[in-house]
Amino acid sequence: MIVRRLFKSAVVLGLAALMAACSTSKPGGGAMSKLFNECTxxxxxxxxxxxxxxxxxxxxxxxxxxxxxxxxxxxxRSR
Structure with missing residues (x-):
């Protein structure tokens, strides 16, 4: 019972993290788009x-x- 609840929580948190990583305020920006960009x-x-x-x-x-x-x-600016 507890293992199933932990698994569901982990799945929900993983999906939330994935959605947060994919959303960005800049068009064409973000870590995920840079990761899967062939030019990278x-x-x-x-x-x-x-x-x-x-x-x-x-x-x-x-x-x-x-x-x-x-x-x-x-x-x-970074210095």
Missing amino acids: WDRESCMHNGRYDADEREYAEQEAKDLNRQSAARLR
Whole structure:
């Protein structure tokens, strides 16, 4: 009887923890999405191979600059 109750409690707590881990205020963010993102495990699968379309190169370079700036700001705040 007690084992069954403990098992049910563990299942409920596990489901609650899973739901909390999957919910996030940021779109596309959260630990679970980073864990299952293919780019996390295989960086080469996310690299662009080939030529850029017109104006795509400028956009990609600007995005890279923005991401680097954000990363530097996060690093400064963490120190």
